[in-house]
Each structure stands twice: as C-alpha cells, then as structure tokens.
Amino acid sequence: MTAKTEHDLALPVGVTLDRFIMRSQSAFPYATGELSQLLRDIALAGKIIDREVNKAGLVDVTGAHGTSNIQGENQQKLDVVANIRFIRALKNGGEVCAIISEEDEDILYTGNDKGKYVVAMDPLDGSSNIDVNVSIGTIFSIYRRVTPVGTPATLADFMQGGRKQVGAGYILYGSSTMLVFSTGCGVNGFTYDHSLGEFILSHKNIRCPQDGSIYSINDGYYNSYQPAVQEYLLDSRQRGYSARYIGSLVADFHRNMFKGGIYLYPPTQAEPKGKLRLLYECYPLALIAEQSGAKASDGYGDVLDIEPSALHQRTPFYVGSARMVDDITARL
Numbered sequence: 001m002t003a004k005t006e007h008d009l010a011l012p013v014g015v016t017l018d019r020f021i022m023r024s025q026s027a028f029p030y031a032t033g034e035l036s037q038l039l040r041d042i043a044l045a046g047k048i049i050d051r052e053v054n055k056a057g058l059v060d061v062t063g064a065h066g067t068s069n070i071q072g073e074n075q076q077k078l079d080v081v082a083n084i085r086f087i088r089a090l091k092n093g094g095e096v097c098a099i100i101s102e103e104d105e106d107i108l109y110t111g112n113d114k115g116k117y118v119v120a121m122d123p124l125d126g127s128s129n130i131d132v133n134v135s136i137g138t139i140f141s142i143y144r145r146v147t148p149v150g151t152p153a154t155l156a157d158f159m160q161g162g163r164k165q166v167g168a169g170y171i172l173y174g175s176s177t178m179l180v181f182s183t184g185c186g187v188n189g190f191t192y193d194h195s196l197g198e199f200i201l202s203h204k205n206i207r208c209p210q211d212g213s214i215y216s217i218n219d220g221y222y223n224s225y226q227p228a229v230q231e232y233l234l235d236s237r238q239r240g241y242s243a244r245y246i247g248s249l250v251a252d253f254h255r256n257m258f259k260g261g262i263y264l265y266p267p268t269q270a271e272p273k274g275k276l277r278l279l280y281e282c283y284p285l286a287l288i289a290e291q292s293g294a295k296a297s298d299g300y301g302d303v304l305d306i307e308p309s310a311l312h313q314r315t316p317f318y319v320g321s322a323r324m325v326d327d328i329t330a331r332l
Contacts (some may be wrong), residue, residue: 017043017179017190017199024185034095034116035142035167039181042095042119042140043190043199045086046179048172049123049138050192052081053130053173063195079103082124082138092303097145098153100311102280107158107311113150117166118143118157120280125170126248134324137250141284142167158279159309162304170250180200180206180254182291208294212260212321215244216252228331232264249276253285253319259290262320264328266299274298274316278308282317295325299332 015023021036083103090096090110097115099108101121119142126136144166145157169181177192179199189203217234222230236243244261246252252263267274276282286296288301296303296319306315318328 015201016196017201020190020201024183031205035183037093037097038090038117038119038142039167041089041095042086042171043179044170045089046138046177047192047197047200048085048089049082049171050177052078052085078130078136079124079127082127086121086123086138097155100158102277102312105312107153107155108126109152113152116138116145116149118145118153120158122280122297125250125281126246129246129248130147134248135172135251136248136252137173137249138171139281139284140169141165141280141287154237155311159308161308162283162286162306165283165287166244166286169267170254170284172250172254174251178202178254179323180288182288184287184291187288187292206257206292207322208257208289208292209260210293211323212262213239213241213306214244214256214261215241215264215324216256216261217264217266218245219243219245221268224270225266226332229264229266229328232328232331237238245320249281249285253288256320257294258290260321260324262318262324262328265317267316269312274314276314276317278303278306278313278315279311282315285319289319293322294320295322297325297329299329 005248021039021079025036046114083101087099087108093113095115096110096117096119098110098118100120101108115325119140122139124136125139143157143160143164145153146160147154147157167183169179169180172178178189180187180189187206189206191202193200198270222233244255249329256263265274265276282303289296290304297314298306299318318325
C-alpha cells in the first residue's frame with residue numbers, strides 16, 4: 001500500500017456561505033451586494049448565538065430573566081442575549097434601517113436611515129428548552145423598504161405582506177447548527193463547521209416530501225381544539241402516524257421538512273386568533289415551505305396571502321407536506 005500524500009489526506013472543505021452568496025448573487029432580487037452583506041450579518045449573529053448556546057451549561061445564561069416580553073411571555077436569559085446580539089450585528093452591518101423583534105414592542109431603529117432593508121425576527125424561538133438541552137432556533141424575515149432611503153422607516157416597511165419578502169430563513173441550534181434560507185430561488189441549508197468558523201453548504205435545493213406520516217401538535221390542548229382538528233388527530237392516530245412535538249417551532253418545522261410531516265398550531269379557546277406571530281414566525285417559515293414544495297396555511301388560505309395589520313399579529317398555522325396540509329384545511 002502506497003503512502004498517501006498530503007493532498008490525498010485533505011478533506012474537501014465544500015462551498016462556504018460567502019462563496020455561495022457570491023456565486024448566487026445574480027439570482028437575488030436586488031443584486032447590488034447589500035442583501036448579500038445582510039445575510040452575512042445574520043450568519044455572524046448566528047455564530048455568536050451558537051457560542052452562547054454551547055456554553056449555556058457553564059455560565060449563568062439559562063433560566064428565566066425575570067421580565068416579560070410584549071407577548072406577555074416570561075423572557076429567558078438567552079432570549080435577551082440573542083436579541084441584543086442580533087440587533088448589534090444588524091446595526092453594525094449597515095444594511096438595515098429598522099428591526100422588529102418578538103422581544104420588543106415597537107420598531108427598533110438602527111440609526112442608519114440610508115439602509116435599504118428592514119428585518120423582522122424571533123431571535124430565539126423555543127428558548128425555554130435550553131435548560132434541558134433541547135434544540136432551539138432563530139427565525140428571520142427580510143424586506144426591501146418601501147419608504148424613501150434617507151428617511152426613518154415606518155410601519156409601512158413591515159406591513160408589505162409575506163409575498164414581498166426578499167429573503168427569509170432560520171438558524172437551528174441543535175446537534176449541529178444549521179442556517180437555512182431562501183431568497184425566492186429555492187431553499188439551501190448550511191451547517192456550521194466550528195473548526196473553520198464557517199457555514200458550509202450541506203443541503204442543496206431542499207425539497208419537502210409531498211406526503212408524510214408525522215404530525216406535530218401540543219396534544220395537551222386537545223379538548224380546546226375545534227372539532228375538525230380533533231377529528232384530524234384521531235384519524236392520524238388510526239393511520240399509525242407518529243406524533244413528534246419538540247416545542248420549538250424551528251426544530252419541529254425542520255424535521256418535518258426533511259422527513260415529511262405537518263406542524264399544527266390551531267386556534268384554541270384561550271387563543272382564538274392563534275398564538276404564533278405572523279410577521280416573524282409564520283411569514284418566513286411559509287416562504288421556506290413554499291420554496292421547498294411544502295405548504296403553509298392559516299386554515300383558510302395561504303399564509304403568505306394574509307394581509308398584515310399589526311407588528312405582533314397572531315395567526316393559526318398549519319405547515320408541512322403539501323398533501324397533509326391539504327387534508328387538514330379541507331376539514332376546516
């Protein structure tokens with residue numbers, strides 16, 4: 001057996017996020033470089049949160065922060081950390097003029113009125129799971145502003161509707177950290193290589209199976225769901241479907257997109273308008289779903305077609321394999 005050369009022993013690095021963005025820039029809706037830089041800024045913030053999550057058991061960043069956000073939910077310490085990190089990265093990047101976050105009531109201004117984009121985000125979805133080492137994530141949505149560059153952003157920049165997103169995605173912090181995003185030209189996934197400090201293209205042109213056998217829902221609210229949803233759940237059990245519910249929207253969505261399944265968050269007696277937020281949870285995941293061949297519905301139509309009316313607007317949400325979404329919506 002001949003000795004291997006240094007070249008033979010070297011493993012292929014693959015396509016980094018930066019290289020992928022440069023190669024794909026011509027396919028972006030606005031190929032002037034700003035959107036490319038904005039995606040890099042989001043990736044940088046994701047790397048920082050990855051670091052914070054991975055040392056969570058060693059420093060005092062787990063547990064409740066002692067305050068509530070605009071939703072009335074108890075903030076976790078990592079919610080606050082993630083919110084600060086993402087806001088700082090977007091401000092320093094220079095491409096964003098304003099931000100809305102799940103953690104803040106009003107629009108946050110970056111101080112750069114010349115920025116051409118606005119971002120809506122849930123900086124750390126499922127953060128209550130961090131204490132038990134369960135996957136969590138970040139969700140983001142990007143719009144090109146409609147107000148004149150050089151003036152302060154307004155509500156109108158965020159109220160454009162889901163079809164006007166120029167980019168959307170999520171970062172999953174789990175057994176590995178993955179950045180998944182779309183700019184309207186398919187969906188691609190990048191896995192973070194800690195040894196290189198780079199996101200590497202690992203899942204090209206992701207496609208969701210048209211059907212599946214997994215359903216993800218909080219079964220504890222069964223008695224509070226409308227009869228059509230209860231009927232669907234009973235049928236799912238009779239069909240031998242697997243119930244898989246992590247309690248982190250990003251993690252449940254990610255699994256079902258790859259394996260085939262449906263995530264359901266219907267209205268309940270306590271939350272008749274649904275609980276998930278339209279602008280920074282449902283819109284971005286609906287765009288990812290549509291671009292991967294899946295579907296997202298509020299029970300009556302496509303989520304991307306819902307007309308927004310408030311920054312923290314809520315909606316019912318059914319997302320996943322197309323045939324499974326069609327099945328539940330046909331019953332509603």
